[in-house]
Amino acid sequence: MDIALFDLDHTLIPFDSGSAFTRHLAARGELPPEFEAQYLEYCQRYAAGTVDMVEMHRFTVGALAVHEPATLARWLEEFREVVAPQVPRRARELVRQHQAAGHACALVTATTRFVAESFGAVLGLEEVLATQPELGPDGRYTGGVVGHACFREHKLAHVQAWLAQRGKTxxxxxxxxxxxxxxxxxxxxxAVSDPVAVDPDARLRDFAASRHWPVLSLRDP
Structure with missing residues (x-):
């Protein structure tokens, strides 16, 4: 069995998916104007490696708890149509190349599942490993996380659980x-046999160079 795993934000897409969704909702008047700036502060902490992912998830998803799940589903469908043209052609081609080779493919991202699945649909990736938001008794998001956020070392654990579901180790x-x-x-x-740094941040770029890992860009010219 061969597998191909893909990060989402700033890898397959040249922007932050959660920020894009918050902008979409803010433009509709469904989030306060200051929400995006607060979210971007979390993103900066994420890039610096100092963010508490559960705290970030509680802030972003908790703000949506006032809305009915059906309403969120409708907004997500609209959002998918908005972002589809923003997904780079090179990213789509990379995914298709692995699929054509018969590799089991999955999106592996710290992004909240319902946002990640929108991009998975655009990219043709049915398997989405992401941070699972908790639902309350009323069917609305609580801001909590089920299990571990799909972040850092927990990404490997999510992949291992995904393999187990397929009867593999x-x-x-x-x-x-x-x-x-x-x-x-x-x-x-x-952990993988073929790590690839894609438009990497400075620390990953230096580390990839020290290990002679391939570095590529998926940004469309």
């Missing part, structure tokens, strides 16, 4: 690729 994987831009993804990058 990590030792049964013959060849594995992981594409990421972020130093935060080092645990999974070091």
């Amino acid at each position: 990590w030792s049964e994987v013959r060849r594995s690729w992981f594409y990421s831009d972020s130093w935060n993804d080092l645990p999974l990058l070091q």
